[in-house]
Amino acid sequence: MKDALHQLLNNCIENGSKEELHALAYLLEGFQKKIDKKYSQYIDGLLHMERKIDKEKKTCEITVPLNAVWNNSLDMVHGGVTATLLDTVMGTVINAILPEGFGAVTNQLNIHYIAPGIGDSLHCKAEIIHHGSKTVVISGEAFRSDGKKIAHATGTFFIIQK
Incomplete structure (x- = not known):
């Protein structure tokens, strides 16, 4: 090998x-x-992720530097990379607040792409909207380095026993 x-x-x-x-x-x-x-x-x-989790506020932020590795043929961040970042930031905040022995997995992810992902970095943040006994609903946003929002997402996550 x-x-x-x-x-x-x-x-x-x-x-x-x-x-x-x-x-x-x-x-x-x-x-x-x-x-x-x-x-x-x-x-x-x-992705060289930098995470910041606030368990009390039930929020998470992730920042990643941009690199040509993540670009599509139009020389902007591929939408799948943006989706991965949003899914990760949302899943991270949920998993950070669940009790020991439980985890959350994505059930549904809806993303609205608003602007091209260009610049030096992407900054994503997520906030829990509803935390039930079996599901969690969460929102997430992605911003490029000039502050322009490039995507807005909502997701539903199943709470599962590990």
Whole structure:
């Protein structure tokens, strides 16, 4: 496995353009942070997420730097990346307030894309609207670095026993 990985990595380094090498370095830096236990999940490391959870206010905020890795063919953040960030920020706040032995999983996610995801970073925030015994309803918003809202989401999450 290590030999194949070395060969793949060396091939990428030898043949990659400057932009491709920058993207590879970005991904590897995030992966290294996961290895170093700075992140608990791979997606956190790959996206270089910074989280801020306020359990008392039942809110969460996530900021990620933008990189060409996440862009679509129009050179803006792919909508699926924005959806992943919104799903993550909403799920994080719910899971942070649930009692030990319980977790929440996405049941429904509705996203309204408003503006292109461009700039230096994306900042997402989520707030719980309703917390029932079996489901939680939550809203989330994504903003680009100039403060323009790029997406608004609502979601329903099932509460499950781990």
